[in-house]
Amino acid sequence: MNFYFFASPATFFRLAGATAPLLFVAALLSGLAGLYLGLFVAPTDAQQGEVYRVIFIHVPAAWMSMFIYFVMACYGVMTLAFNTRLAAMMARALAPTGALFTFVALWTGAFWGRPTWGTYWVWDARLTSELVLFFLYLGFMALANAFEDPRRGDRASALLAIIGVVNLPIIYFSVQWWNTLHQGSSVSFKGSSMHVTMLWGMLLMAFSFWMYAAGAALVRCRTLILNRERRTRWVRALS
Amino acid sequence: MAAAPRLEGRGLACSRGMATLFRDVSFVLDAGEWLAIRGANGSGKTTLLRCVAGLTHVDAGSIARSGDFLYAGHLPAINDDLDAGENLRALLALRGIEPAADAVAGALDRVGLAKRRMLPARRLSAGQRRRIGLARLALDPAPIWILDEPLTALDADGEALFSGLLGAHVRGGGLALVATHHDLAPAPTRELRMPAPERLSRGGA
């Protein structure tokens, strides 16, 4: 099967429709397992009590927010290199989910901060980087939809994602450095080493978020395909 | 000796958004020929020229070009703050051409801008700005011309000027691809008619 077969929107539409439910099931199962580990099995932290358990959402969400942006940039490279429509549509489909995870990471960081540090917002390195990343996601979505011609939006946002992913480590590094300089507080674990169940819990939650993100992106992409290709024969045959 | 100028497009297709603008357009131009592209508004003439110039990508087909070309589209590429001479020199310098000072003055004289040479371009009328473009055609030695509605805003004198330039260009071994709905002299070697846009629709999976 040659590569272009999968790049066909019609084929992708069918495959995505079949795969998405499986991904959601995987997300649900691993999420339940992860939450079980995180909420019930992992031991209580000596310093922070039960509140620390929010890291089982916070850290995987932060990981996914960065991973998804990286994947979007990869789709961006494919869009510009091969000029396919599908890569651009997958990037657009991923963006809202990525932004959602960034948002979740920010809010869970705030929930953690309040009982622990007394304030809702803490200018620590990770939260600040997440904030900047949130704006990068918003910028991507805004740019993709800022043009009459959707192909122009595809290509411009693809280039933006590539520029963003190159800058993201620089931004992260600079914010880290700024944070150590100003001796800000840190929303992370200090002192106690990570219990192995905590690690497993976070990994399971990360996997769950990953499955969810893939499923949501596929579903969103199907909608984008229907909209973009609405004048073609195969879409009209569907209705 | 450099090869003779030639311009060829084969099986060109382009779509914008959801609409297919044109499909399977082909043409060949050799030295001393010029092709008039005709078609209704929206039939894709501008897009075809932009594809041949390399500004817009084609969805299918190939373009073979032998020789240096210049493109003059809808927008006149005249900066309001520079005067006619500066604009002309800028357009030529961009293509690596350094004309002698009297050549610039001579060209502007020829297109009737002698008295207005020192005015900033914002004080010129649309037709006068277009005449700067004609002066550029006179001074640029590129053998291939790709022109989109070159008679826009020109009066009868301007049209006559352009006809003269086109005739001299073609007789001198150049070639031109021109989208126009006017009947120009010299008569085109060939005509390419773009099909009306409603007849095309997007098909296939």
Place this chain on the structure above:
Amino acid sequence: MNVVAEPRAIDAPQGSFGAGFAWAFARDLMLARRHPGETVLVVSFYALVASLFPLGVGAEPQLLARIGPGIIWVCALLAAFLSLPSLFATDFADGMLEQMALSPQPMPSWIAGKIAAHWMASGLPLTVLSPLLGLQYGLDGATLGTLAMALALGTPILSLLGAACSALTLGARGGGMLLALLALPLFVPVLIFGAGAAEAAASGLSAAPHLSLLGAGLILAAMAVPFAIAAAIRIALD
């Protein structure tokens, strides 16, 4: 037939980087000189916003000296950002950008020339004015010098990154706000290291690491960003 320029081979002419850079730099500088209003506007905005902060936070000298470098940097950021839309907009609207894209001069060359001229009309005046604003905040001599150096290195980076965002948003809906959303997050590292340099000097520490990072960033940006902008312009013209 009138006099034509000296005959050239009719194969496509080869442009050079230097020629493209020089052409765009000279032209844009000439255009900026004919419209000094733009530079005056940028500088006025800079001074105005920098003067607003003490009105907002109080004029206590210690506080102002502490926050001065950061404030001046943010004001420079915003002022530099203000001048971005005009970078490509005129040439895009009158068709010159198309001609530039078709020129034998390599695209990154004239892009770099335009950005250099743009910096001279915006970033450079901001840098030169910064010591005066620093005095308003009660910064000492060493800090003022470091601040100016940091701005001298950082504002070209802002011009480069901002130009990339400007090229991406040519002809887009959303105008300046969209440009802000794209550009300001990318400015964050420059702000951090630039303000950090001045703050280090104010604390008596060496600002060398900050300045070297800015310098390295400038070199990298100057080499890489014009190519990204060329891609963005090709997308805009497509």
